[in-house]
Amino acid sequence: MGSLEQNGLRTKSDGGLRPVSAGGLRPVSDGPMAADASGSGFFATRADWLVNWGRKNSLWPMPLGLSCCGIELMAMIGPKFDLARFGAEAARFTPRQCDLLIVAGTLTWKMATAARTIYDQMPDPKWVIAMGVCSSSGGMYDSYAVVQGIDSIMPVDVYVPGCPPRPDAVIDAILKLQKKIEREAPLAKLLGSGVPERDETGTGKLVFQPNHGIAKGVLDKHPHDPKGKLGLSDPQPRKTEIK
Amino acid sequence: MTSNDTRPEAGGAAGPQPDGAPAAPRWAAALSGLEYKQLVGADGMATLEVAREHLHALLAALKERAGFAMCTLVTAVDHYPKAPRFALTHQLLSLEHNERLRVRCWLREGDEHAPSCADLWPGANWSERECFDMFGIRFDAHPDLRRLLLPQGYDHHPLRKEFPHAGIEPDRLYRQWDKQRRAGWNAEEGATR
Structure with missing residues (x-):
């Protein structure tokens, strides 16, 4: 390993493979390239990049x-908006074959157990898009029967505002999700690079939540009982994390 | 019920009508021998008030002999704090005669149960389930009296007047379900190791 590092084949900062050509080292950024000038040789890239490239361009949505x-x-x-342009047109109606859950619409508490079961049945890696204000925050249904944002029962990667959002807004969400998948390091454990496998910025099970700043002030109160008159407020602050 | 909500019709349901009063309705003959009171609702719809003991017999007669083939709605109205408190309401429709009829049955608090009419109109099954869900009115001999819209195990009936306007979320039931499920997973995992 030491000699390889001296030759610059592996670097600590990168943690992955660097492209190599027969003639010597060439600094190459992410992305495949033909290393041989004749075009018949091999190409080299980062392994993470290759896996992510496959994942992000073949999302299989589970429409809920x-x-x-x-x-x-x-x-x-x-056909008009044609999600096939982004490789995500293969919608399957079983969660076992999907890796992208699109929660489209109002999630009631009665449906919440079914939705969470669907999420649990999807194989890893999996991503979630909260489509529309109802699934993002409860929307106009400030009601006892409606889940006030699906991030209280499952982690969410991208939120799409709108009531309902136009299809191009959801396509934009899928493009944003593809950018997010690019930042992941699926082979980090295998390569021992020490970087986190998932890019968890903004997802529900993660550290950062959009409402975190106001969580202490507002969310420790029950949403329907902000002044504590009805005795509904939780003694503990509301957390989206589920243990 | 406010006083201008309904008014008794002059002359009653059947029998000889004084001049100027409306003629006996079409269904009066079909209901001979049954106890009920005929009113006219504030919206002009004919309304029959009936005691709970006679409700099922009246509905059966209306369906079999008066041609009301369709029960469009079973619901209730909470008149708290008045007593009796609940007005159980059936809305019937006769497609044959293009007529609608309302049947009202008063139920007292603490004794809010009524005979089910799901055996007459199968479509009333879910209507009665919703009525049970929202008002807590039990329907005797209902084939499947479960909550329709809210999770099973929810402690409240939201359309009752004592239910807080702000609502009470049933998220406790979800957390309970989730906790039990995870405990099951952990037990399975421990057994396989």
């Missing part, structure tokens, strides 16, 4: 259409 957002979801997959 719960209300009107489901109609926009159908339009997005249909």
Whole structure:
């Protein structure tokens, strides 16, 4: 290993493989390239990059259409907006074959157990898009029957505002999710690079939550009982994390 | 019920009508021998008030003999703090005669149960389940009296007047479900190791 490092084949900062050519070292950024000038040789890239490239361009969405957002979801997959351009048109109606859960619509507490079961049945790696304000925050349904944001029962990667959002807004969310997948390091454990495998910025199970700044002031109160008159407030601050 | 909500119709349901009063309704003959009171609702719809003991017999007669083939709605109105408190309401429709009819049955608090009409109109099954979900009115001999819209095990009936306007979230039930499920997983994991 020492001699390889001296030759610059592995660097500590990169943690992955560096492209090599027969003639010597060439600094190459991410991305595949033909190392041989004749075009018949091999190409070299970062292994993480290769895995992520495959993952992000072949997302298999699991549509969970719960209300009107489901109609926009159908339009997005249909020919006019054509999600196939981004490799995510293969919607399957079993969670076992999917890696992208799109929660489209109002999630009620009665449906919450089913939605969480669907999420649990999806194999890793998996991502979640909260489509529309209802699934992002409860939306206009400030009601006892509606989950006030699906991030209270499952981690969310991208939130899409709108009631319902246009299909291009959801396509934008998928592009943002692809950027996010690019930042992941799926082979980190295998290569021993020490970087975290998932890029967990902004997801529900993570450290950062959009509402974290106000969590202490507001969210430790029950949303329907901010002044504590009804005795509904939790003694503990509300946390989205589920142990 | 406010006083201008309903008014008794002059002359009652059947029998000879004084001049100027409306003629006996079409279904009066079909209901002979049954105890009920005929009113006219504030919206002009014919309304029959009936005691709980006679409710099922009246509904059966309306369906079998008066041609009300469709029960469009079973719901209730909470008139708290008045007593009796709940007005159980059936809305019937006769497609044959293009007529609608309302049947009202008063239920006292603490004794809020009524005979089910799901055996007459199968479509009333879910209507009665929703009525049970929202008002806590039990329907006797209902084939499947579970909550329709809210999770099983929820402690409240939201359309009752004592339910807080702000609502009470059933998230406790979800947390309980989630906790039990995870405990099951952990037990399985421990058994396989």
